[in-house]
């Protein structure tokens with residue numbers, strides 16, 4: 574069991590760990606009540622996610638992340654992708 578702090582969470586479905594709620598939500602695909610499911614590890618990887626050193630899936634750096642870094646949120650973003 575990994576230590577879950579901040580917005581880090583573990584999926585009850587696939588048991589993968591995610592670095593943020595946003596990253597978590599985006600690994601769920603399909604429609605509620607129809608074919609809702611988790612992406613496979615391969616699908617997550619293909620979506621550009623990166624497994625950080627602590628074993629949490631984080632989303633790739635985007636332009637908006639870079640803007641946040643330059644505005645002083647660098648530590649938060651860096652923690653998410655290391």
Ligand SMILES: [Zn+2]
Pocket residue numbers: 584585586587588589600611612
């Ligand atoms: Zn899942």
